[in-house]
Amino acid sequence: MSILVDRNTRLLVQGITGNEGLFHTTQMFAYGTNVVGGVTPGKGGEWVLNGKIPVFDSVKLAVEATEANASIIFVPARFAPDAMFEAADAGIPLIICITEGVAVQDMMRVRNYLDQKKVRLVGPNCPGLLTPGEAKVGIIPATSPFSVMSAWFPAPAHSPTKCYTP
Amino acid sequence: MKLHEYQSKLIFSRYGIPIPKGRVAATAQEARHIAEELGGRVVIKSQVLVGGRGKAGGVKVARDPQEAEQLATQILGMEIKGLPVRKVLVDEAAAIETEIYFAVTNDRAARKPVMMASSAGGVDIEEVAAKTPEKIVKLHVDPLLGLREYQARDVAAAIDLPRDYWKDFIKIAMGLWNVYRETDATLAEINPLVITKDKRLVALDGKMMIDDNAMFRHLDLAEMRDIDEEAPAETEARKYGLSYIKLDGDIGCMVNGAGLAMTSMDVIKLFGGEPANFLDIGGGAGADKVAAAMRIILTDSHVKAVLFNIFGGITRCDEVARGILAAMDEVKPKIPMVVRLVGTNAEDGRKLLENAKMITAETLADAAKKSVAAAKG
Numbered sequence: 001m002s003i004l005v006d007r008n009t010r011l012l013v014q015g016i017t018g019n020e021g022l023f024h025t026t027q028m029f030a031y032g033t034n035v036v037g038g039v040t041p042g043k044g045g046e047w048v049l050n051g052k053i054p055v056f057d058s059v060k061l062a063v064e065a066t067e068a069n070a071s072i073i074f075v076p077a078r079f080a081p082d083a084m085f086e087a088a089d090a091g092i093p094l095i096i097c098i099t100e101g102v103a104v105q106d107m108m109r110v111r112n113y114l115d116q117k118k119v120r121l122v123g124p125n126c127p128g129l130l131t132p133g134e135a136k137v138g139i140i141p142a143t144s145p146f147s148v149m150s151a152w153f154p155a156p157a158h159s160p161t162k163c164y165t166p
Numbered sequence: 167m168k169l170h171e172y173q174s175k176l177i178f179s180r181y182g183i184p185i186p187k188g189r190v191a192a193t194a195q196e197a198r199h200i201a202e203e204l205g206g207r208v209v210i211k212s213q214v215l216v217g218g219r220g221k222a223g224g225v226k227v228a229r230d231p232q233e234a235e236q237l238a239t240q241i242l243g244m245e246i247k248g249l250p251v252r253k254v255l256v257d258e259a260a261a262i263e264t265e266i267y268f269a270v271t272n273d274r275a276a277r278k279p280v281m282m283a284s285s286a287g288g289v290d291i292e293e294v295a296a297k298t299p300e301k302i303v304k305l306h307v308d309p310l311l312g313l314r315e316y317q318a319r320d321v322a323a324a325i326d327l328p329r330d331y332w333k334d335f336i337k338i339a340m341g342l343w344n345v346y347r348e349t350d351a352t353l354a355e356i357n358p359l360v361i362t363k364d365k366r367l368v369a370l371d372g373k374m375m376i377d378d379n380a381m382f383r384h385l386d387l388a389e390m391r392d393i394d395e396e397a398p399a400e401t402e403a404r405k406y407g408l409s410y411i412k413l414d415g416d417i418g419c420m421v422n423g424a425g426l427a428m429t430s431m432d433v434i435k436l437f438g439g440e441p442a443n444f445l446d447i448g449g450g451a452g453a454d455k456v457a458a459a460m461r462i463i464l465t466d467s468h469v470k471a472v473l474f475n476i477f478g479g480i481t482r483c484d485e486v487a488r489g490i491l492a493a494m495d496e497v498k499p500k501i502p503m504v505v506r507l508v509g510t511n512a513e514d515g516r517k518l519l520e521n522a523k524m525i526t527a528e529t530l531a532d533a534a535k536k537s538v539a540a541a542k543g
Contacts, residue, residue: 020480027510078382098480100449103380104272105350108309111277127479139449139479141509 001129004094004122005070005137012068012092013038014075014083016048016055020098021074024139025049028072031136036066059083059090070094072128072137080124081106088119096137097123167376168215172255173390174372177349178356181341184368188257197238200256201231207259210237212244212251215395217373220289222246227259252394260368265358266325267291267302268338270346272353279307279346281317281339285325287358313343334367349387350380378404399462406458408447415440417541418463418472420456422447422481430475433530439538442469449480456489457496464497471540473533474505476515483507483515491522502540506533 005011011028015021016038029035029049037054040046044057056062059071071087073080073095080099087095095114102124114121122129128138136142169177172190179185187204190213191197201208212224219225224246228234234256244251267287273280284302286294294301303324307313318339322332338359346354353375360370381388393401403410409424417439421427424446431441443466447459463472476486487507494503506527507515516526525540527533 023482024480077379098449101379103350104352104377105279105309105347105380108272108277108279112309139510141478141512 002131002134004120004131005129005135006131007032007034007134009070009135009137010034010036010066010068011135011137012036012059012062012066012071012087013053014059014071014073014087016040016053016074017043017046018074020139022048024074024098025053027142028136028138029053031142032133033135033137036068037062059086059092063090063092068092070096070137073097073099073123075099077101077103077124081110084110084121084124085113088114088117093119095119095121095123096126096128097121098126098128098139099123100125167378167381167387167391168395169374169376169387169390170213170215170253170392171211171372172213172253174354174374175369177345177374178341178369178372181345183338183341183345183356184366185372186257186260186368186370188255190253190255191238192242192253194235194238194242197254197256198231198235201228201234204256204258208234209255209257209259210234210241211255211257212241212246213253213255214246214249214251215392216247216249218289219246224251249395257370260360260370261363262358262360262370263363264361266327266360267294267355267357268342268359269353269355269357270307270342270351271355273304273306276306278309281305281307281313281321281343283321283325285327291357307343312347313340315340318343330365331361331367338367338369345374349374349384350377351375352377399465403445403459403462406455408445408455408459408462410446410459410462411444412466413441413443414468415442416468416470417537418442418445418466418469419475420445420447420459420463420472421475422449422451422477422486423479426475426477430473430530430534433534434473434538437531437534437538439534439541442466447481447486451481451489452485453489453492456486457493460490460493460499461497464499464501469501470543471502471504471537472499473537474503474507475530475533476505476507476509478507478509478512478515480510482511483509484511484518485515487515487518490524491518494522502537504533504537504540506530 013025017040039056039062043055046055071092073083075083080102127140130136130140175185189200208228210226212219226237228237238254265288267284269282286301318336322335355373356369421430427446434441504525525536
């Protein structure tokens with residue numbers, strides 16, 4: 001998915017101090033993704049991953065400080081619509097929402113609003129994006145068949161493609 | 167979640183949509199009392215969460231309270247499409263001149279709500295939709311703006327509603343839109359909306375479905391859920407946030423993700439097996455959710471083997487493994503278990519299961535083959 005994310009992507013994580021947010025920020029960071037900051041309202045000023053990633057109170061503040069150009073959302077379903085509106089209003093052009101179970105009418109409003117702002121949305125209820133060797137923006141396991149399809153990585157002992165061949 | 171007709175109509179009336187006078191009854195005696203109160207002819211309508219009640223004989227007209235009691239006795243003893251009738255709605259009978267179909271629902275392809283209306287309303291609307299779709303007027307509503315009055319007027323004109331009724335129709339349209347919008351309905355339907363002989367517009371029937379994902383902000387509606395109408399295992403599953411649908415086969419399935427669950431079922435069938443259920447434990451499922459899922463699968467006595475197919479994205483395989491172990495400890499299943507773990511923390515998960523007596527599989531095909539073999543004994 002190098003047309004959407006690559007090593008120049010400056011990624012923000014909304015819900016970075018939550019269970020899933022923190023776990024997958026660690027995984028994305030370990031993969032080499034350029035995670036520039038996170039957002040958790042009320043926790044601005046804190047740092048995560050041993051002081052490597054700053055936390056902000058709002059997407060707007062985070063964008064001002066980090067020039068983030070993509071945001072990944074790990075907040076519970078009832079807060080996810082607001083998180084998507086907030087990211088769009090802060091000028092983020094690419095939003096990836098992992099959250100599942102967002103109410104349908106909420107999504108119709110979000111989607112129509114984002115379309116008007118020409119913001120690209122991947123999700124909600126999706127595994128995110130992976131550009132092998134450059135950026136993992138999501139919950140796709142980096143050892144999954146998706147990542148090793150790239151010639152940049154040696155093939156693992158078992159054939160990865162068999163995972164999906166009956 | 168589906169609502170009963172009487173529940174839907176009660177909600178409609180709160181939004182200014184005229185409905186017939188009437189009440190719901192659980193016994194024939196109650197039905198008689200309501201008929202006495204209403205006076206005149208009444209309609210006895212079975213309250214079950216399936217369509218085609220009228221065609222199944224679950225809707226009857228009574229001339230007087232005595233007949234109302236008789237018919238209620240009859241209908242309360244019925245089963246419609248496998249569902250026993252536990253309640254009847256007793257409504258005043260309307261003298262009908264015209265039947266209109268009127269609904270607001272989601273148009274997923276257009277990503278917008280759609281208002282639908284037809285002057286060919288009534289019990290045959292499915293046939294109208296199939297054979298003469300042009301008789302159904304559709305109008306998309308901007309989800310950010312909401313329904314505008316001019317749009318409701320356009321719909322009234324498009325279904326050739328006489329101008330005298332436009333004002334009332336617009337009021338009903340705005341009411342129906344607000345019902346849909348404020349209850350997070352996936353369907354708010356009036357069929358039929360009738361013009362009575364005394365020139366009134368009345369919603370004779372009502373049907374609503376509510377988005378389960380929006381239930382957190384509709385606790386009042388959640389209380390309306392009729393669990394008598396659901397399979398007990400499905401009610402139990404919902405309590406734990408699991409999607410479970412019982413099927414007729416003998417291989418229990420526990421999978422994370424609806425897509426993978428369907429794929430797993432397909433592959434089981436490909437190798438000659440029959441899945442006993444669809445079960446999606448969802449993303450990020452922890453140990454207690456997994457244990458609940460296993461208990462639910464094993465309540466089905468037809469299950470002869472269980473297949474666990476876990477692709478760990480947001481779900482962590484070690485968590486799932488812990489759940490499996492906890493559940494095995496609790497329910498001590500005597501049937502074979504086949505497990506395939508891939509993705510996030512899969513190694514840790516496999517290690518945890520090493521000492522459990524489970525059949526492990528590398529690929530989905532391998533897992534499916536092994537479960538089919540295990541189920542055959």
